[in-house]
Amino acid sequence: xxxxxxxxLLGRKVCDVNGEKxxxxxxxxxxxxxNACLVDAYLVGASAVIDRLSAWSLVRPxxxxxxxxxxxxxxxxxxxxxxxxxxxxxxxxVQRSELRHAN
Amino acid sequence: xxxxxxxxxPLLFLIACKQPTTAEKLDSVRSWLETAGMAADAWMHHTTPxxxxxxxxxxxxxxxxxxxxxLRKSPTPGIDTALLDTVLTRSGARLTEMAxxxxxxxxxxxxxxxxxxxxxxxxIRRLADAAAPPE
Amino acid sequence: MKLVRDVLDKKLxxxxxxxxxxxxxxxxxxxxxxQPRITHIVIGGSTLWMRVHPALARLxxxxxxxxxxxxxxxxxxxxxxxxxxxxxxRLDVKARDTGALDWExxxxxxxxxxxPGGGSEEEEE
Amino acid sequence: MKKILQLTLGIVTSVGxxxxxxxxxxxxQAGALFGYKLLWAILLGTICLIFLVEMSGRLAAVxxxxxxxxxxxxxxxxxxxxxxxxxxxxxxxxxxxxxxxIGLSLQILTGLGFRWxxxxxxxxxxxxxxxxxxxxxxxxxxxxxxxxxxxxxAAVKMHPEWGSVAHGLIPTVPGDQxxxxxxxxxxxxxxxxxxxxxxxxxxxxxxxxxDTSYIPMNRIIAGFGMTFGGFLSMAVLIxxxxxxxxxGISVEKFEQAALLMTPALTHxxxxxxxxxxxxxxxxxxxxxxxxxAYFFAxxxxxxxxxxxxxxxxxxxxxxxxxxxxxxAVPLILGVDPMKVTMLSxxxxxxTLPLAIVPFLILMNDPSYLGGHRNGWxxxxxxxxxxxxxFVLAVISIPLQIIGG
Numbered sequence: 001x002x003x004x005x006x007x008x009l010l011g012r013k014v015c016d017v018n019g020e021k022x023x024x025x026x027x028x029x030x031x032x033x034x035n036a037c038l039v040d041a042y043l044v045g046a047s048a049v050i051d052r053l054s055a056w057s058l059v060r061p062x063x064x065x066x067x068x069x070x071x072x073x074x075x076x077x078x079x080x081x082x083x084x085x086x087x088x089x090x091x092x093x094v095q096r097s098e099l100r101h102a103n
Numbered sequence: 104x105x106x107x108x109x110x111x112x113p114l115l116f117l118i119a120c121k122q123p124t125t126a127e128k129l130d131s132v133r134s135w136l137e138t139a140g141m142a143a144d145a146w147m148h149h150t151t152p153x154x155x156x157x158x159x160x161x162x163x164x165x166x167x168x169x170x171x172x173x174l175r176k177s178p179t180p181g182i183d184t185a186l187l188d189t190v191l192t193r194s195g196a197r198l199t200e201m202a203x204x205x206x207x208x209x210x211x212x213x214x215x216x217x218x219x220x221x222x223x224x225x226x227i228r229r230l231a232d233a234a235a236p237p238e
Numbered sequence: 239m240k241l242v243r244d245v246l247d248k249k250l251x252x253x254x255x256x257x258x259x260x261x262x263x264x265x266x267x268x269x270x271x272x273q274p275r276i277t278h279i280v281i282g283g284s285t286l287w288m289r290v291h292p293a294l295a296r297l298x299x300x301x302x303x304x305x306x307x308x309x310x311x312x313x314x315x316x317x318x319x320x321x322x323x324x325x326x327x328r329l330d331v332k333a334r335d336t337g338a339l340d341w342e343x344x345x346x347x348x349x350x351x352x353x354p355g356g357g358s359e360e361e362e363e
Numbered sequence: 364m365k366k367i368l369q370l371t372l373g374i375v376t377s378v379g380x381x382x383x384x385x386x387x388x389x390x391x392q393a394g395a396l397f398g399y400k401l402l403w404a405i406l407l408g409t410i411c412l413i414f415l416v417e418m419s420g421r422l423a424a425v426x427x428x429x430x431x432x433x434x435x436x437x438x439x440x441x442x443x444x445x446x447x448x449x450x451x452x453x454x455x456x457x458x459x460x461x462x463x464x465i466g467l468s469l470q471i472l473t474g475l476g477f478r479w480x481x482x483x484x485x486x487x488x489x490x491x492x493x494x495x496x497x498x499x500x501x502x503x504x505x506x507x508x509x510x511x512x513x514x515x516x517a518a519v520k521m522h523p524e525w526g527s528v529a530h531g532l533i534p535t536v537p538g539d540q541x542x543x544x545x546x547x548x549x550x551x552x553x554x555x556x557x558x559x560x561x562x563x564x565x566x567x568x569x570x571x572x573x574d575t576s577y578i579p580m581n582r583i584i585a586g587f588g589m590t591f592g593g594f595l596s597m598a599v600l601i602x603x604x605x606x607x608x609x610x611g612i613s614v615e616k617f618e619q620a621a622l623l624m625t626p627a628l629t630h631x632x633x634x635x636x637x638x639x640x641x642x643x644x645x646x647x648x649x650x651x652x653x654x655x656a657y658f659f660a661x662x663x664x665x666x667x668x669x670x671x672x673x674x675x676x677x678x679x680x681x682x683x684x685x686x687x688x689x690x691a692v693p694l695i696l697g698v699d700p701m702k703v704t705m706l707s708x709x710x711x712x713x714t715l716p717l718a719i720v721p722f723l724i725l726m727n728d729p730s731y732l733g734g735h736r737n738g739w740x741x742x743x744x745x746x747x748x749x750x751x752x753f754v755l756a757v758i759s760i761p762l763q764i765i766g767g
Contacts, residue, residue, distance in 0.1 A: 154474030260664035346677035357672030
């Protein structure tokens, strides 16, 4: 049981189980129920930032072009698949290929 | 923070300003002689108060002396430096005299000095045009 | 709900809608197999500057030690106190008791009230 | 009825509050050196400012957030701290220039050097903020600033050749002195597009409790107010072109600028110039000190309102008190305010992207603006002008320093 500063996780690079870089932690999807706040999943990858900046109307034209080359891609990583034992170097418990794209 | 490099740019500007060229210095000389003339003329028409006029004349004299020293240090070909220097020294002394005349409210005396100042400025303009390549 | 977009850096107000700073940090408890949960909202200098650079965080702690209300560790408020998350985040607390206003009160008493016309905190009660 | 009063007040205050030492010094220098050639820079800067002011008012009216609050909430503290560092540093430099401007105006009126005026002026500005409310500051100082309209009278009285004036509105590249031309153009853009004005305007909209019904009024205030303000800057440039260029005087010192209106209005011209600069710089100094304090308070979540007694928002009051007193130091040491002005205006232009790009993203954010988001016109106009200012700044400032 460890306690970490969630805000410091932001922007940290995430690698999958065999060390391949997946992206950066950009968002925490949480569930609030009877005054508790449970983390459902993490959004990893650059497009999550654009989502957060909701600068889509500025970026959308560019994004359409780039989507093809998957430069802007983001994954929704359920909490079970994220290993935060070493907060400095978050790791996935699965391979990158098994990840599901966010929206 | 990738933005750090971005902020380093503006800090570069705080270094000392560049050294002006001779042509720019001569322009400055004429600009300050004209400023002194304009201020003195305005004072004679009761447009500007005494203290302001005197201070402006003194400021012109101080700036002129600085410019004269710079010009003396870096003589450039094509300019009769000796003549330029004598004219600048005479103008400098004249500006101090004009400031004194304003202090003693001697308007007629100032008018005389102003005409001589204009003559000196004409000499300097001729020198500057001779040196600067015709446009 | 998205934590960073909807909670982090948002303004905090107490029961009486009095401003008490912003969400500078969030404490997250991660268990071996249990679902991670956000346990506390964190307000206060060193957490804030740690997000920019650790050296700044050390600097802010050193400064807080020599000047101000001598509070060095940040203020943590349990998530259970969160009443609503909207434009601002409303907490079911009294700002003064949480220590979030220590700097505000310290500067008011030691600097502002010493200057004529500064008014005084008591006026407010 | 209340809205119409607010409307007229809004326009009047933006006219009165438009000119300050930056806009006057840059316009005077441009007119003296290049005649009407740089009018286009004032036009471009004013057009961009109209959009920016309208956008900051709309953001506050719709989202009830000021630009600073929204910037921190949307981009997170690390990015926000970079914007804060850049904006506060540049705004502080401009504040020093404004306090210097007040000191210089008093110097030409009384003969007592601006260095002696540094402390009394800072204390007076501080006292106005300590005791004054937001409306007193915003409206009072700007109403006094209306004396700057005398520049228009002076310019018209000198019978400018309106054909070539109009020609000046078209961007041209000069033959010689390209670096100087670029530097003055950048300084003009920096002087007219002043970020502190946007932060002040959006905070004002919150203090005046605007809501979406204020959007049309906001557009009129931004449009008319800034346009008249732009005319004032152009009037200064035209007056300088007529008063100084024929005589070959380049405006480097305040004492020279003081003669700007004397050919047209004789001794009235002299005293009006001093008063106009005194009130214009006073209004700007108040606005900048407040903007810096707003930056800290809104960014870090303190209570902030000029209408509260200082002890009720002690950290906010502490910041503007410290800023004003520290700003007096360079003046006491005799730093020339005109040099600080030209440098701070150029630096403003160079750091515009740091302030405007996040603001542009915010203005396209549905969760803040809902249906009132930016149209493509506002986006493109602002983006283009900021790009021009930044490119010009990056080219001409080093050139001006290292030698054209």
